Amino acid sequence: MKDKNTQLHASSISNPQQFWGQAAQAIDWISPWDKVLDDSEAPFYHWFKGGKMNTCFNAVDRHVIAGRGSQIAIQYVSPVTETEYGITYLELQAQVSRLAGYMDSIGVKKGDRVLIYMPMVPETAYAMLACARIGAIHSVVFGGFAANELATRINDAKPKLILSASCGIEPSGVVAYKPLLDNALEQATHKVGHCLILNRSQLEASLQQGRDVDWQRGVAAAPNIDCVALEATDPLYILYTSGTTGQPKGVVRDNGGHSVALAWSMKNIYDIGVGDSFWAASDVGWVVGHSYIVYGPLLVGATTLMYEGKPIGTPDPGAFWRTIAKYNVKSFFTAPTAIRAIKRDDPDGEYLEGVDLTCLKYVFLAGERCDPDTLHWSEEKLKKPIIDHWWQTETGWPVAANLMGYAPVEVKAGSPALAVPGYQIEVVDMMGDQVASNESGNVVIKLPLPPGTLTTLWQNEQRYKDSYLSMYPGYYLTGDAGYKDEDGYLYIMSRIDDIINVAGHRLSTGRFEEVLCQHEAVAEAAVIGVADELKGQVPLGLVVLKKGVTLNEAELNQQLRALVRQEIGPVAAFRLVSAVQKLPKTRSGKILRGTMRNIADNKKYNVPATIEDPATLDIVRNTLTRMGYADAHI
Ligand code: COA
Ligand code: AMP
Numbered sequence: 001m002k003d004k005n006t007q008l009h010a011s012s013i014s015n016p017q018q019f020w021g022q023a024a025q026a027i028d029w030i031s032p033w034d035k036v037l038d039d040s041e042a043p044f045y046h047w048f049k050g051g052k053m054n055t056c057f058n059a060v061d062r063h064v065i066a067g068r069g070s071q072i073a074i075q076y077v078s079p080v081t082e083t084e085y086g087i088t089y090l091e092l093q094a095q096v097s098r099l100a101g102y103m104d105s106i107g108v109k110k111g112d113r114v115l116i117y118m119p120m121v122p123e124t125a126y127a128m129l130a131c132a133r134i135g136a137i138h139s140v141v142f143g144g145f146a147a148n149e150l151a152t153r154i155n156d157a158k159p160k161l162i163l164s165a166s167c168g169i170e171p172s173g174v175v176a177y178k179p180l181l182d183n184a185l186e187q188a189t190h191k192v193g194h195c196l197i198l199n200r201s202q203l204e205a206s207l208q209q210g211r212d213v214d215w216q217r218g219v220a221a222a223p224n225i226d227c228v229a230l231e232a233t234d235p236l237y238i239l240y241t242s243g244t245t246g247q248p249k250g251v252v253r254d255n256g257g258h259s260v261a262l263a264w265s266m267k268n269i270y271d272i273g274v275g276d277s278f279w280a281a282s283d284v285g286w287v288v289g290h291s292y293i294v295y296g297p298l299l300v301g302a303t304t305l306m307y308e309g310k311p312i313g314t315p316d317p318g319a320f321w322r323t324i325a326k327y328n329v330k331s332f333f334t335a336p337t338a339i340r341a342i343k344r345d346d347p348d349g350e351y352l353e354g355v356d357l358t359c360l361k362y363v364f365l366a367g368e369r370c371d372p373d374t375l376h377w378s379e380e381k382l383k384k385p386i387i388d389h390w391w392q393t394e395t396g397w398p399v400a401a402n403l404m405g406y407a408p409v410e411v412k413a414g415s416p417a418l419a420v421p422g423y424q425i426e427v428v429d430m431m432g433d434q435v436a437s438n439e440s441g442n443v444v445i446k447l448p449l450p451p452g453t454l455t456t457l458w459q460n461e462q463r464y465k466d467s468y469l470s471m472y473p474g475y476y477l478t479g480d481a482g483y484k485d486e487d488g489y490l491y492i493m494s495r496i497d498d499i500i501n502v503a504g505h506r507l508s509t510g511r512f513e514e515v516l517c518q519h520e521a522v523a524e525a526a527v528i529g530v531a532d533e534l535k536g537q538v539p540l541g542l543v544v545l546k547k548g549v550t551l552n553e554a555e556l557n558q559q560l561r562a563l564v565r566q567e568i569g570p571v572a573a574f575r576l577v578s579a580v581q582k583l584p585k586t587r588s589g590k591i592l593r594g595t596m597r598n599i600a601d602n603k604k605y606n607v608p609a610t611i612e613d614p615a616t617l618d619i620v621r622n623t624l625t626r627m628g629y630a631d632a633h634i
Contacts, residue, residue, distance in 0.1 A: 001407040002409050002418075002487075004407040005403060005407045008403075008406065009419060009420075009421050012450070013421075013422075013424055016037055016422065017035075017036040017037055018036075020037070020260060020450070020451055021036045023260050023263070023264045024036070024048060026263040026267070027058050027260055028053065029051055029053045031050075033048040033232060034050030034051075035050065042448070043465070043474075044455070044456065044461075045448040045455075046233050047256060047260070048232035048256035048260070050231075050232075051232040053229075053230065053232060053259065054132070054133065054228060054255070055132040055230075055299075056096060056100075056129045056132040057133075058259050058263075059294075059295060059299050060089060060092050060093050060096055061093055061227060063089045063298075064090055064093050066301070068274070068301060069088060069089050069090035069093070070089075070090065071088060071275060071301070071303065072086035072088055073087055073089040073298060074122050074125060075303055075305045075306070075327050076122050076308075077305060077306070077307045077309070077327070078120070078121075078307070078308035078309065079307075079308070080169040080171070080309050080314055081202070081308065087122055089301075092126070092129075092298075095123075096126050096133060097130075097224040097225050098222050099126050099130035100224075100225040101219075102130075102218050102222035103130055103131070103134060103136060104134055104222075104223075104225050105221075105223070106161065107160070108160050108161050110134060110136065112159075112160045113136070113138075114137070114138050114159055114162070114163065115138075115139050115141060115153065115154060115159040115163070116139065116141070117141045118164055118165050118168075118177075118198070118284070119165055119167070119168035119177070120306060120307065120308035121165065121200075121306075121308065123163075123215065125293070125306065127163045128140065128237070128284070128290070128295075132236055133225065133226075133228070134228055135230045135234060136160075137235045137237060137238060139159065139237060139240065139250070140284055140289075140290065141240065141285060142285025142505075142571065143175070143285060144285075144570050144571030145568065145569040146180065146565070146567055146569035147180045147183035147184040148184070148187060149248075149568060150180065151183075151184040151187035152248065153240050153250075154184060155189055156248075156459075157250065157458065158190045160192070161192070161193075161194045161195070161196065162181065162192050162194070162195045162196075163196045163198075163215075164177055164178065164195060164197055165197065165198040165199075165200055166197065166200050166202075167200055171310055171314060174202050176205075177205075182208070192211075194211065197213070198215040231255070232255055232257065233254050233455075235252050235253065235254060236253050236254060237253050238252055238253075239251045239253070239287060239290060241287075241392075241394070241506060242507050242508035244508060245508070245511075246510055246514040248508075249460075249463065250457050250459070250460070251393050251454045252454060252455050252458050253396055253455070257452050259295070261396070261397050261422075262291055262296040262299050262396075263299045263300055266296045266299065266300040267300065267405050268403050268405045269389070269401050269402075269404060269405060269406075270296075270331045270362070270364065270405060271362065272297065272300060272302050273302065274300065275302065276303070276331070277305065277327055277329045278296075278297040278302050278304055278329065278331050279304070279331075280292035280293050280297075280304075280305075281305075281311070281320065281333065281334040281335075281338060282334070282335070282504075286393075286504075287392070287396060291397055292304075292333055296397075303327075305327055305329065307323065310338075311334070311339075312341045316346075316351060317341070317342040317346040317351050318346070318351025318355065320338075321351060321352055321355045321357065324357060324359065324360050325355050325357055329359060329360060330359060330361050331404075332360060332362070332363050333364040335365065336365050336369070336371065336374045336504070337367070337368060337503045337504050337534065337536055338504075339374050340374055341534060343374065344533075344534060352381060357384070360384055361385075362386075362387055363382060363386050364387045364388075366389050366390060366391060366398070369414075369493070370386075370414070370416075371414070376413065385408070385411065387402050387411070387417075388411075388414075388415065389401035389416045389417070390416035392478065392479075393506070394454045394468070395423075395449070395454070396454065397420075397452050397453075398416075398420050399423045399478070400418060400420060400423070400490045401416060401417055402416075402417040403420070412485075414491055415490060416492065417490070418488055418490070419490065422450025423449070423450060424446035425443060425445055426475070427439070427440070427442070427482065427483055428441050428442055428444055429441050430442075432472045437483075437485055437486045438484075440482065440483045441481065441483065442472075442477065443478045443492065444472050444477055444478060445475060446474065447475060479496055480492050480493075480494070480495060480496065481493055481495070481496045498510055498593065500537045501537050502529070502532075502535050502536070502537055502571075502572070502573050503535040504536070505571055507539065507571075509529065509539065509593070511568060512525075512527035512539055512564060513526065513527050515563060515564050516541055516564070516577075518563065519559065519560060519563055521545050521549040521556060523544045523545060523546045524544040525543045525544070526541070526542050526596065527539050527541045527542075527593075528596050528600060539572065539574050540576040540624075541574070541576065541578075542579075543560070543579050544580060544581070544582060544583055545579050553579060557578070561577065580619050580623050581619055582613065582616045583616060583620075584617050584620055585611070585612045585616070586610040586612060587611075599621050599624055600624050600629040601629070
């Protein structure tokens with residue numbers, strides 16, 4: 001099968017116009033494009049320029065027109081509220097067109113931004129699709145972020161409308177969203193005129209008169225609205241992701257290229273088509289949720305599962321398996337950390353006993369490196385192909401994967417397999433020269449990127465160029481490091497920047513440092529990601545205190561943990577922090593985070609020639625050892 005795969009990839013690179021022009025037949029167009037790929041403004045590329053279509057029409061209405069209105073579009077499974085129900089394509093169309101009607105009635109027009117801060121309920125998908133229906137640009141913010149993070153995104157996206165809910169439900173209890181939203185709106189300099197609030201039965205939100213409207217009441221009075229014709233190149237959404245600074249990056253995705261790429265991936269990577277059941281156990285606030293809870297499965301007329309719960313504890317580590325069996329899931333997508341959590345609570349797979357998983361053909365893993373232990377445990381217990389694949393918020397869909405719907409290849413532990421058609425992946429050294437097989441380097445992708453990938457950063461073309469395109473002209477910098485083996489299999493090993501990956505969630509250590517430095521006792525802070533058995537990585541902070549600070553360490557730690565939770569949110573999972581007398585730095589003042597990370601994870605490291613004070617490494621090692629990380633004997 002590898003040859004078949006290689007040929008397909010080669011054809012996508014040698015003739016992208018033909019390859020993607022053909023793939024675009026899976027989408028209904030109002031009028032055809034002038035050119036499949038317009039590179040006249042390189043390094044900004046425009047896919048399907050001149051073409052007109054509507055993403056919502058392709059994800060919803062066309063399935064009703066095709067006679068599949070009674071098929072379940074979204075199967076909602078919420079163990080935390082003990083609720084399960086299905087929404088047919090016909091019902092989805094009614095919900096979405098009515099919500100779009102509400103948006104239109106309050107003056108939301110094409111190109112306006114709508115921010116969505118919601119839990120895992122079907123209304124979140126309605127909200128995204130309603131925006132797509134009228135050409136408003138949605139920006140979904142993950143519910144685990146705090147008010148301050150929400151305010152930063154409100155200021156950047158400048159939404160006309162915010163959709164939110166009274167609460168989310170976590171295993172720890174009901175999380176009130178509305179006070180967080182109110183707080184964010186107070187902090188934000190951009191003023192938002194309208195908020196539509198979904199009141200859930202678990203908690204009633206208080207509404208601010210003149211600004212807030214109850215969801216049911218607002219929508220009840222609204223007319224149904226049809227899909228508008230959009231340019232393929234019009235933006236569909238902005239999704240903020242962590243960069244190396246505290247300011248998140250607003251990844252912009254278009255309509256046409258996105259629909260084409262997702263439809264292609266559903267068929268060729270995930271082996272999913274009309275009527276199949278697909279489940280991505282993620283959150284709509286992340287890119288996986290955008291692409292593979294909402295848009296991808298609906299674009300191809302499949303049934304998508306939307307799950308409000310966790311892999312464990314809601315109520316037990318068998319929840320995933322029973323749900324797969326109950327809803328006939330063919331392809332299942334989750335993060336390695338979720339499998340590690342299940343493995344920890346059910347090492348022998350006892351919860352699999354008696355569960356008939358005949359329906360399940362594949363398990364796809366992404367979001368972080370899949371360690372071989374997790375892969376082998378899943379293979380052994382589930383007896384299904386476990387498919388690692390690699391991608392990022394920016395790309396929107398897989399960059400390296402095993403094409404299970406086209407030509408599956410051998411699975412190699414630790415590798416997301418081969419470059420997906422459209423992506424020319426190279427591993428290069430600092431000078432941009434390709435390294436030999438099995439040698440590590442920076443992973444880059446030759447421009448142009450295929451359809452569906454980011455077109456720019458929201459209102460910040462310069463940052464787009466600086467972050468991704470300037471280091472190696474003609475190439476997109478992924479920010480990941482790794483190598484290719486002699487068969488062209490890719491291995492993604494680490495980040496080259498200060499981004500960490502906590503339970504599949506991408507976070508910036510720079511943002512943690514900014515927050516720690518807000519504390520009046522802190523003079524300086526360094527945050528690194530250290531290895532964690534469950535979450536892959538967790539943040540660990542070392543702070544230097546201002547002279548004369550009298551707080552005891554326990555008090556200080558408690559305050560710093562609370563500060564990070566308040567400013568970034570619970571998703572930061574910030575628990576490890578300690579004070580040190582001095583941080584290791586180069587003579588030019590750069591903190592040696594990489595060296596500290598290696599010490600913490602017991603990896604080999606060289607004392608940099610440029611170090612200002614070698615004794616600082618001993619200080620850090622002793623502190624990390626005390627915290628249970630660096631091994632004192634190394
Ligand atoms: N709204 C509000 N709070 C949220 C939230 C949301 N949408 N999502 C998470 N949180 C909170 C949690 O309640 C928890 O708070 P706590 O500190 O009060 O307990 C905190 O954020 C961390 O949550 P989480 O990352 O879920 O960690 P956990 O320790 O509760 O659970 C796992 C561990 C491994 C079970 C969980 O991280 C998991 O399911 N990971 C899979 C990740 C995934 O699918 N990633 C998507 C990329 S593909
Ligand atoms: P995000 O943008 O949040 O999806 O995070 C993307 C980052 O997660 C990538 O740049 C990688 O660092 C990491 N990542 C995602 N999937 C994988 C994978 N399959 N293997 C290794 N790292 C991965």
